[in-house]
Amino acid sequence: MTDLNIERQAINIVRGLAMDGPNAARSGHQGTAMALAPIAHVLWTRRMRYDSSAPEWPDRDRFVLSAGHASILQYSMLHLTGYGISRDDLRAFRQWGSLTPGHPEVHHTPGIEVTTGPLGQGLANAVGMAMAEAANRERFGAGVCDHRVWCIAGDGCLSEGVSHEAASLAGHLRLGRLTVIYDDNHVTIDGPTELALTDDAIARFTAYGWHVVDAGDVGDDLDAIDAALGAAEAVDDRPSLVVLRTHIGAPSPTLTDAPSAHGLAFGAAEITATKAVMGIPDEPFFVSDDVAALYRAAGARGGAARTAWETALPAALGERAAEWDAALSNRPLAGWTEALPTFEVGTSVATRSALAKALTAAVPGVPGLTAGSADLTSNTGTQLGGASPFTPDDATGRQIHFGVREHAMGAVMNGLALHGGVLPVGGTFLVFSDYMRPAVRLAALMQTDVIYAWSHDSVGVGEDGPTHQPVEHVAALRAIPGLDVLRPADANETVYALEAAVETAGPAALILTRQNVPVLEGTSREGVRRGGYILRDVVDPALTLVATGSEVAVALAASELLAAEGHAARVVSLPSWSRFATLGRDERDAVIDPGLPSVGVEAQVTFGWHRWVDDVVGIDRFGASAPGDVVMERLGITPEAVADRARRLLGNR
Numbered sequence: 001m002t003d004l005n006i007e008r009q010a011i012n013i014v015r016g017l018a019m020d021g022p023n024a025a026r027s028g029h030q031g032t033a034m035a036l037a038p039i040a041h042v043l044w045t046r047r048m049r050y051d052s053s054a055p056e057w058p059d060r061d062r063f064v065l066s067a068g069h070a071s072i073l074q075y076s077m078l079h080l081t082g083y084g085i086s087r088d089d090l091r092a093f094r095q096w097g098s099l100t101p102g103h104p105e106v107h108h109t110p111g112i113e114v115t116t117g118p119l120g121q122g123l124a125n126a127v128g129m130a131m132a133e134a135a136n137r138e139r140f141g142a143g144v145c146d147h148r149v150w151c152i153a154g155d156g157c158l159s160e161g162v163s164h165e166a167a168s169l170a171g172h173l174r175l176g177r178l179t180v181i182y183d184d185n186h187v188t189i190d191g192p193t194e195l196a197l198t199d200d201a202i203a204r205f206t207a208y209g210w211h212v213v214d215a216g217d218v219g220d221d222l223d224a225i226d227a228a229l230g231a232a233e234a235v236d237d238r239p240s241l242v243v244l245r246t247h248i249g250a251p252s253p254t255l256t257d258a259p260s261a262h263g264l265a266f267g268a269a270e271i272t273a274t275k276a277v278m279g280i281p282d283e284p285f286f287v288s289d290d291v292a293a294l295y296r297a298a299g300a301r302g303g304a305a306r307t308a309w310e311t312a313l314p315a316a317l318g319e320r321a322a323e324w325d326a327a328l329s330n331r332p333l334a335g336w337t338e339a340l341p342t343f344e345v346g347t348s349v350a351t352r353s354a355l356a357k358a359l360t361a362a363v364p365g366v367p368g369l370t371a372g373s374a375d376l377t378s379n380t381g382t383q384l385g386g387a388s389p390f391t392p393d394d395a396t397g398r399q400i401h402f403g404v405r406e407h408a409m410g411a412v413m414n415g416l417a418l419h420g421g422v423l424p425v426g427g428t429f430l431v432f433s434d435y436m437r438p439a440v441r442l443a444a445l446m447q448t449d450v451i452y453a454w455s456h457d458s459v460g461v462g463e464d465g466p467t468h469q470p471v472e473h474v475a476a477l478r479a480i481p482g483l484d485v486l487r488p489a490d491a492n493e494t495v496y497a498l499e500a501a502v503e504t505a506g507p508a509a510l511i512l513t514r515q516n517v518p519v520l521e522g523t524s525r526e527g528v529r530r531g532g533y534i535l536r537d538v539v540d541p542a543l544t545l546v547a548t549g550s551e552v553a554v555a556l557a558a559s560e561l562l563a564a565e566g567h568a569a570r571v572v573s574l575p576s577w578s579r580f581a582t583l584g585r586d587e588r589d590a591v592i593d594p595g596l597p598s599v600g601v602e603a604q605v606t607f608g609w610h611r612w613v614d615d616v617v618g619i620d621r622f623g624a625s626a627p628g629d630v631v632m633e634r635l636g637i638t639p640e641a642v643a644d645r646a647r648r649l650l651g652n653r
Contacts, residue, residue, distance in 0.1 A: 007045075007222055010291045011037045012278035015251075017076040019274065020284045021093035021100070022265040028094060028102070031249040031261030033073035035185055036152060038218075039244060042225045044077050045298040047233075049147055051306040052082035052299030055110045058328060058420060059147050059309050060302070062113050062129045066122025066153040067183060068103040069263070074112070075100045080292065081299030083111040087285050106418065106446050114418050115446045118438055120160030121411050123180060126151035127170045128415020128424075130178035130239070134395035135370070136421040140324055143316035145421070147177070148233070154183045155193050158201055162438070165408030167239075171209030172403075174392040176236035179229065185248045191259050202243060211235040217245035251277050327368035328420045330449035332502055336365025340499070343491035348516040351549075352455040354491035355381035355512060358498050359425060363387065363398065366423060366502060370416070372400030373427035373453075374409050380427030380455040381512060400424070406432050410439025417448040423502070427453035429461075430511060431470040433477065443507040444482035451501045455512040457487065458603035459619060459635060460550060462515075462628030469623035469631070474548075475607045477509055478577055486576045487511035487602075488528070489535070489552035490520045493575060496528035500579075515628055517550045523573070531579025532591050536571040538563075543646055544592055546572040546613050547601040555601045557639035562646055569646065570596070574612065597649045603637045615649050617642050 014037040022028025049061045065074050072093060079085040085099055092098035099109045103117030113129070116122035129149045136145035157163050170178060182201060186193050202212050215228035225244065232240035249261030252274045266274070275282050317324050326333050339361045343349055356378075359371055363384060370390070371382040377399070390397035402409040409426050416422040433440065433454050443450050459469040477485050486497040486508060494512065501508035520535065527533025532546075536556060543562075547555035552573050559569040572591055574580060580588065592598060598613040600606075606618035619635050632638065 004222065006290055006294055007041065008220060009280070009288065010294055011041050011220060012280050013287055013291050014041065014073070014076050014080070015278060016275055016280055016286060017090060018072050019266050019271045021072040021075070021090050023268070023271060024091055024284070025094040026265055028072055028265055029069040029263050030072065030266060031255070032067055032070040032154065032183065032185070033076075034252070035246040035248050035250055036070060036073055036183055038220050038222060039152065039181060039225055040073055040077050042222055042229065043150060044081055045294070046226050047229050048150060049302055049305060051302040052111070053303065054306055055083060057306050057309075059145060059306075061147045062126070062149045062419065064114055064122045064126040064129070064149070064151040065104055065116055066120065066126070066151050066157045068116030068122060071100070071102065071104050074104055075109070078109070078111040080287070080295035082296050083299070085110065087287070090285055114415065115442055118442065119154070119156040120158075120163040120166075121439065121442060123151055123153045123157050123163045124166035124408050124411030124439070125415035125418065126178060126180065127166045127175065127408070128412035129419040130170065130175040131173065131390070131395070131412065132416045132419035132422045133177050134175060135390070136327070138395045140320065141316055143312055144324065149178045151178070151180045152183060153180055154185065155188065155197060158182065159197055162407045162411055165405040166412060167205060167208050167210070169403065169405060169408055169412065170239045171205075172392070173390070174209065174237055175239045178239040179232040180239070180241050182241055182243045183246050184243055185246045187248045187257060187259055187262065189259060189262055201241070205241045209238055211238050211240045213240060213242045215242060215244050253277060323367045326366070327422070330368055330417060330420065330423045332362075332366040336362060337499055339365055340495050342495070343519045345519050345521045347519045349491040349519060350513050350516050351488055351491060351494045352379070352381035352453070352512040352514065354494040355453055355498065355510060356383050356385070358495045360385035362498070362502070368421055368423040369425065370398045370400060370422050371425040371427070372402050372409070374402050374406045374432070375404045376428055377401070380429070380453050382425055382427035382453050402426065406435035407439060410436035410443070413450045414439060414443050414446065414448050417450050418446070423449055423451070425451040425453055427455065429456040429468060430454040430473050431456070431468050433473055440477070440483065440507070441480055444480045447482060447506040449505060450507045452507070452509040453512060454509060456514040457511045457549060458513070459623035459631045459637075460513060460515045460603065460628040462631055463625055465625030466622040470604070471619050471622060472605050472607075474511060474602070474604045478608060482506060484508040484576060484578050485511060486528070487549040488575050489547070489549060489573045490517055490523060492519060492523045493528055493573070496523070496525045497575060499525070500529050511549060513550050515550070518553050520553065520556070527573065528575050529579070530583060531576040531581070532572060532574040534570060534591055535573045538568040538570055540568055541570040541593070541596060542567045543650060544570045544572055544596050544598040545601060545642065545646065546574050546592060546598055548574050549602070551601040551603055551637060554637060554639055554642060558601075558642035558646065561639055561643040567646065567650060577612075599642060599646050599649060601637070601642050603632065603635075615645055617645050
């Protein structure tokens with residue numbers, strides 16, 4: 001057994017690093033990190049299953065620091081346990097290009113599972129990871145997947161609405177491998193939590209169906225912390241909340257429990273005084289040899305378990321090795337597109353309906369594919385035909401019912417994808433993508449493999465009126481770097497867009513119609529993958545009409561009106577601006593000829609369109625309640641309006 005004196009020294013050294021990093025940066029959040037040092041110590045040395053030499057080991061425990069502002073704590077533990085984070089990396093805390101940025105960033109720092117910082121997101125990500133663990137364990141067996149998800153959250157996380165949504169879902173699904181540690185420090189930036197928060201977290205989580213361990217104010221009592229975490233592990237039929245009363249900035253002589261300990265770096269004098277209280281040298285980034293050895297041993301402790309897992313894996317998988325590899329990497333099996341549907345030219349199909357057929361056909365070829373919605377499964381095209389639901393009793397189900405929880409759905413999807421084994425498709429109405437936006441932004445930042453199915457994509461929604469008719473949403477989503485927004489013109493382009501989304505790393509958004517739209521002649525799989533292509537070419541074109549989604553058919557009809565008047569109009573489908581932008585200048589010019597006048601057509605705001613075209617037919621106002629075709633006509637999304645705009649443009653040349 002480890003000497004408790006060495007363990008207490010270890011905790012104080014972690015607290016020292018938690019002060020030294022922000023002091024060197026003149027920026028950071030040492031107070032929470034100091035308070036959490038005993039908890040982190042117990043997790044990394046006694047509870048978590050991991051091997052620091054193999055940060056990507058699939059069957060490792062996952063750790064999520066939802067209170068991401070305490071990043072210096074996580075970096076200190078990663079350094080000490082041997083993840084390749086050096087002392088110099090700690091000294092470069094929050095500096096350009098360092099491995100220790102202000103908040104944890106996945107794919108940037110070894111050992112970081114998810115990018116956190118916006119409060120509550122990490123807790124919801126942890127729910128998604130626990131769902132993925134359950135799904136993989138039941139699909140492939142405990143010999144392949146058998147681990148836990150640990151999350152540290154603070155009062156800010158539990159205040160944010162996304163945590164309420166996610167905690168409710170986790171309780172419903174009885175995710176017994178999930179433990180959330182509540183850092184109950186009673187302090188916010190503005191002052192005591194009682195300024196704005198007096199609810200009963202224990203009663204709330206109990207009502208959600210969680211197992212709650214109220215450990216109280218245990219201070220540095222490592223055995224008490226360990227016992228509380230052990231009590232959580234012992235309950236496997238529901239998620240656990242471990243409540244620990246902590247003291248921000250402890251054991252600082254003057255700043256313990258002070259709101260200023262949250263985000264203002266301690267000065268040299270306070271650091272000196274605090275280190276004196278702790279009995280460690282007043283030396284920046286000091287780590288004693290015995291503490292270093294303690295943590296390195298903890299980091300290597302899981303090596304034997306990993307080696308045994310790797311040895312047993314081939315037998316555990318049997319003939320399912322390719323399926324496991326594809327699921328784990330969020331990729332499809334070879335030849336998966338052969339099963340996808342093709343739609344007959346001249347028929348009329350809503351693109352949301354086309355997606356539903358494509359997703360159902362894709363299930364056998366995409367082992368991790370799982371779809372769901374925020375209570376709008378059949379409305380958004382996320383219904384997997386014949387699939388069973390993901391339930392507390394059957395985690396193999398590939399149909400997830402997120403309930404009316406759009407924000408949680410977005411954040412849970414990130415956790416599902418980052419864990420591996422699940423490629424999530426999540427749907428709601430496009431107008432409600434606003435509820436998901438914080439999670440969508442993080443998906444783009446992290447480049448998670450998630451697919452959004454956002455239907456009811458324009459004023460064509462009709463009678464529900466302007467509250468449900470998106471006009472600014474596509475432009476707002478296109479503004480997010482790294483998010484591939486695809487607005488397919490018809491059913492076949494929808495299939496091609498799904499193919500592109502599945503086969504390309506990073507998040508993708510499929511923008512889909514409620515109303516039926518004609519299946520067009522000449523749609524191109526390669527054109528969709530490139531982001532834009534000439535759908536209808538003409539001899540000696542006088543102008544180019546460029547459109548997306550349902551308005552491609554409007555542009556085609558407008559081109560016929562113009563042709564009758566002797567104006568040859570080329571028609572371009574531009575489903576993905578981001579993909580099109582990656583093409584070389586010559587490639588783009590071959591599709592949208594800068595030497596020809598051009599008109600864009602989209603039942604959305606015109607913002608951003610002048611990057612591609614000279615003039616735009618769009619909707620720079622909110623919609624109105626009426627049948628969809630009436631709203632489209634009254635707001636000018638018609639072949640006649642497009643043709644008129646083209647005539648004016650030609651007349652001005």
